[in-house]
Amino acid sequence: MNLDERFENVSVIGAAGKMGSGIAVLIAQEMAKLKKKNKDKIYRLNLIDISEQALDGLSGYMKAQIIRVAEKSIVFLREMYEERKDLVENIEIINAFVDDTFSVIRCGTELGMAKNSKLIFEAIAENEDIKIKVLKSLDEVCGKETFFLTNTSSIPIGFLDQEAGLDGRIIGYHFYNPPIVQKLVEVITPTTIQKELSDIALELGKRLRKKLVPANDVAGFIGNGHFTRDGLYALNEIERLKDNYSLAGAIYIMNRISQDFLVRPMGIFQLIDYVGIDVFDSILKVMRKHLGDETLRHSLVNSMIEQKVLGGQRPDGSQKDGFLKYEKNRPVGIYDAEKKEYVPINKDLDTKIGALPDNFKPWKALLTEPTKEEKLSDYFASLKGTKTLGAELALSYLAETKKIGEDLVKEGVANSYEDVNSVLTNGFYWVYGPINEYV
Amino acid sequence: MSFLRKPIYATAGYNTVSLGQGRKEFKPKEPRPGIEHYIKEAGRGALAQVKNPEAIDEGVMTNFMMARYNRQGNRPGFFPMIHPSFRYKPATGTEGACDSGGLGLAVACKTILADVADAVLVVGFEVQTTVKAVYGADYLAGAGWYKDRKKGHAHFFPGQFSDRAGACFEKFGKEKVREGMAHWYVQAIENARRNPKAQEYHNSISDLFATGMTPPNPKVFCEHINVYDCSKVSDAGCALIFASEEGLKKLGVEKKDAVEVVSWGQCEDDITNPQPDLTKLVASQKAASLAYERAGLSPKDIGVLEVHDCFSIAGLLMMEATGFAGYGEGADFVSAGKTKIDGEIPTNTTGGLIGYGHPVGASGVRQAVDLVHQLTGKASDCQIAMDSASPYGLMVSMGGSDITIVSMIFKKIE
Numbered sequence: 001m002n003l004d005e006r007f008e009n010v011s012v013i014g015a016a017g018k019m020g021s022g023i024a025v026l027i028a029q030e031m032a033k034l035k036k037k038n039k040d041k042i043y044r045l046n047l048i049d050i051s052e053q054a055l056d057g058l059s060g061y062m063k064a065q066i067i068r069v070a071e072k073s074i075v076f077l078r079e080m081y082e083e084r085k086d087l088v089e090n091i092e093i094i095n096a097f098v099d100d101t102f103s104v105i106r107c108g109t110e111l112g113m114a115k116n117s118k119l120i121f122e123a124i125a126e127n128e129d130i131k132i133k134v135l136k137s138l139d140e141v142c143g144k145e146t147f148f149l150t151n152t153s154s155i156p157i158g159f160l161d162q163e164a165g166l167d168g169r170i171i172g173y174h175f176y177n178p179p180i181v182q183k184l185v186e187v188i189t190p191t192t193i194q195k196e197l198s199d200i201a202l203e204l205g206k207r208l209r210k211k212l213v214p215a216n217d218v219a220g221f222i223g224n225g226h227f228t229r230d231g232l233y234a235l236n237e238i239e240r241l242k243d244n245y246s247l248a249g250a251i252y253i254m255n256r257i258s259q260d261f262l263v264r265p266m267g268i269f270q271l272i273d274y275v276g277i278d279v280f281d282s283i284l285k286v287m288r289k290h291l292g293d294e295t296l297r298h299s300l301v302n303s304m305i306e307q308k309v310l311g312g313q314r315p316d317g318s319q320k321d322g323f324l325k326y327e328k329n330r331p332v333g334i335y336d337a338e339k340k341e342y343v344p345i346n347k348d349l350d351t352k353i354g355a356l357p358d359n360f361k362p363w364k365a366l367l368t369e370p371t372k373e374e375k376l377s378d379y380f381a382s383l384k385g386t387k388t389l390g391a392e393l394a395l396s397y398l399a400e401t402k403k404i405g406e407d408l409v410k411e412g413v414a415n416s417y418e419d420v421n422s423v424l425t426n427g428f429y430w431v432y433g434p435i436n437e438y439v
Numbered sequence: 440m441s442f443l444r445k446p447i448y449a450t451a452g453y454n455t456v457s458l459g460q461g462r463k464e465f466k467p468k469e470p471r472p473g474i475e476h477y478i479k480e481a482g483r484g485a486l487a488q489v490k491n492p493e494a495i496d497e498g499v500m501t502n503f504m505m506a507r508y509n510r511q512g513n514r515p516g517f518f519p520m521i522h523p524s525f526r527y528k529p530a531t532g533t534e535g536a537c538d539s540g541g542l543g544l545a546v547a548c549k550t551i552l553a554d555v556a557d558a559v560l561v562v563g564f565e566v567q568t569t570v571k572a573v574y575g576a577d578y579l580a581g582a583g584w585y586k587d588r589k590k591g592h593a594h595f596f597p598g599q600f601s602d603r604a605g606a607c608f609e610k611f612g613k614e615k616v617r618e619g620m621a622h623w624y625v626q627a628i629e630n631a632r633r634n635p636k637a638q639e640y641h642n643s644i645s646d647l648f649a650t651g652m653t654p655p656n657p658k659v660f661c662e663h664i665n666v667y668d669c670s671k672v673s674d675a676g677c678a679l680i681f682a683s684e685e686g687l688k689k690l691g692v693e694k695k696d697a698v699e700v701v702s703w704g705q706c707e708d709d710i711t712n713p714q715p716d717l718t719k720l721v722a723s724q725k726a727a728s729l730a731y732e733r734a735g736l737s738p739k740d741i742g743v744l745e746v747h748d749c750f751s752i753a754g755l756l757m758m759e760a761t762g763f764a765g766y767g768e769g770a771d772f773v774s775a776g777k778t779k780i781d782g783e784i785p786t787n788t789t790g791g792l793i794g795y796g797h798p799v800g801a802s803g804v805r806q807a808v809d810l811v812h813q814l815t816g817k818a819s820d821c822q823i824a825m826d827s828a829s830p831y832g833l834m835v836s837m838g839g840s841d842i843t844i845v846s847m848i849f850k851k852i853e
């Protein structure tokens with residue numbers, strides 16, 4: 001069965017969630033295009049979620065997203081609707097595309113809706129037991145031809161395959177958030193996989209115009225394999241720094257070092273808040289279990305969770321407070337888990353950290369800078385010549401992230417340095433890969 | 440014999456900021472002022488330069504697509520709002536696509552020649568940022584023939600001028616025309632950086648030429664032009680007063696603060712006919728020739744030029760239509776720097792439609808305002824030194840793809 005045939009009936013499980021809803025938008029558009037080509041065929045996209053309430057908001061979200069995509073693809077869409085003489089203006093064409101896209105969608109809470117699906121995207125919460133249970137139930141309602149693409153961020157795919165008894169009909173298809181925008185998909189192919197599925201997965205990537213990076217089936221894969229260890233390094237540095245600079249001060253310092261001195265899109269603690277401290281912890285838990293590595297934990301994370309300071313995002317996409325306190329999505333305070341309260345940012349710390357070298361260029365400026373390699377190389381060279389707390393911390397951090405990256409290859413998680421760098425630059429928007437010559 | 444049976448003057452020009460993408464104060468997601476704001480600011484900005492605003496006898500309100508951008512028709516109805524004395528005075532609205540403003544200038548002059556008014560206030564305005572460009576494209580497409588819309592490009596007018604650029608590439612050589620277009624962009628931005636009202640005033644791109652040369656991306660935009668080749672989506676208002684000798688007196692304006700209208704040429708092509716030759720602006724050329732002929736002038740008499748550069752390729756073709764460059768030589772002329780502010784014929788000294796912005800129905804008025812400023816020494820940082828051998832300013836305002844044209848010549852008063 002080829003991809004076009006599989007596209008006739010697709011389901012997304014956990015469709016009302018952050019990842020599921022984005023995947024749903026991507027798939028719905030592809031189905032609308034196919035439907036336009038093959039008018040006699042019936043296409044069906046089942047959006048399944050356990051939460052009736054979340055499903056309620058889903059169509060509004062999807063509509064807004066599909067309109068946005070349609071506006072951007074208007075040149076293509078005018079061609080697609082060329083023979084529709086009644087559609088003249090862009091808005092008429094966009095509305096027609098939205099209608100066509102929506103006409104393939106059915107929403108509901110019953111897994112049974114997936115009965116005829118030959119392709120199923122699983123994007124429910126990151127919980128092994130629930131995922132296995134849901135996959136098992138799906139396997140019972142669907143035929144043995146159905147392929148499963150799981151969005152898990154950390155659970156080994158071979159393990160899910162075995163526990164759910166899917167006989168190699170599952171692959172890791174790890175979209176990044178938000179799936180509509182992010183080009184990267186980490187593809188995790190377990191050894192047990194059926195060949196046809198890995199071919200389909202490749203073709204799907206092309207169809208969705210995604211950048212596929214292969215990762216091996218080791219808990220955490222490349223993205224979270226790097227992210228968790230990067231976060232743990234910063235957490236451990238805090239232990240070392242907090243006596244001199246207070247707990248909140250140390251968090252501020254490491255966040256600023258990672259954002260400004262290492263020229264990243266956001267500081268490491270802002271990133272952990274963005275992902276959610278509880279999600280960060282659950283990824284660590286999965287990795288500990290499957291890798292047997294007890295060092296993958298941190299007491300500060302535990303106390304944050306105990307105190308219910310969790311970060312993550314509100315349904316409207318705004319940032320909840322976590323390690324940092326946010327106003328209009330900008331950090332304004334730091335959580336002190338010992339005092340159990342937020343304290344204001346102490347700007348005197350910037351003096352202690354020291355100034356950035358003169359040739360520093362912020363992340364945003366470098367993002368579109370054609371000669372960014374050169375600029376970064378000059379910048380890090382200057383950093384090496386700077387004797388400040390900031391420069392010292394940044395250079396050790398830079399060396400550590402490189403080592404984390406190299407270890408991912410050494411331990412067989414990634415096939416090459418290039419793949420590691422690709423995940424960090426494409427999925428995390430870094431302007432340089434962790435394995436570099438700047439160290 | 441002089442074209443005009445009595446002298447007409449233009450004075451008290453005022454342009455608002457051209458608000459839109461590029462201006463620092465432009466926040467796409469926040470509410471913005473509507474048409475009333477721009478009408479009032481521009482109209483009152485002009486009136487503030489005369490002693491007796493109540494001496495204005497009539498108004499001309501020029502706008503293109505307010506019916507769609509702002510869900511509003513009946514443009515003359517906004518005239519009385521400008522000044523208490525305007526209530527119950529006559530006003531007229533003009534619409535001729537991007538030449539709506541140009542038509543307003545001509546109507547004002549005709550009204551004065553008809554001896555029914557001594558002083559006429561022309562106010563041009565357009566507020567376009569009410570919708571995304573992808574929808575605005577269809578509103579603007581109304582400047583072409585509606586029956587061509589379906590087969591046209593998603594971005595209809597960029598598509599039309601992309602086709603013109605393509606035709607010129609083929610006929611005159613791609614590299615040279617492409618570079619000419621990029622030089623036009625460079626000049627537009629450089630001039631706009633001297634004009635605090637310009638939409639590109641804050642532009643800080645370091646390598647403008649390289650930016651202008653950005654390869655087109657037909658997947659999301661047009662085949663032969665890039666976004667830098669295009670004028671902007673803008674909100675703005677522009678106003679200018681036309682007056683007879685008597686009118687100037689009644690307004691209390693000194694002659695040194697006015698310029699003389701010497702002639703104009705007005706031309707209309709058939710909107711339902713396909714353009715005869717995409718490498719030429721035939722109607723624009725005819726209108727400019729008429730203006731020259733009626734004034735007994737030629738390009739050598741012109742000291743400052745304002746042309747309608749809705750797209751960089753239009754800028755190049757306009758240099759040919761106005762007789763400064765020969766057929767097919769517009770690109771060379773521009774690339775040689777002859778249109779720069781310190782060049783042979785300073786052109787679009789305040790940025791033009793690409794640099795200042797293109798509040799469609801106001802653009803013709805804006806062009807005249809900027810010429811009046813140059814000829815009266817009020818162009819601030821954009822001011823050029825006028826040579827007494829060429830004391831004239833010429834403008835060409837174009838609606839649609841060379842359909843509705845007004846070309847006007849002004850003279851500095853010695």
Ligand SMILES: NC(=O)c1ccc[n+]([C@@H]2O[C@H](COP(=O)([O-])OP(=O)(O)OC[C@H]3O[C@@H](n4cnc5c(N)ncnc54)[C@H](O)[C@@H]3O)[C@@H](O)[C@H]2O)c1
Binds near residue numbers: 013014020124175177
């Ligand atoms: N958020 C990210 O940045 C991100 C990035 C990559 C991968 N992921 C992975 O994607 C998956 C989903 O994450 P998310 O962030 O979208 O979570 P989410 O909480 O936003 O969405 C999960 C959705 O699944 C639904 N759900 C839960 N149990 C279900 C069940 N038994 N049957 C049907 N629906 C059920 C929930 O109602 C919810 O709508 C996880 O495996 C996560 O690790 C997340």
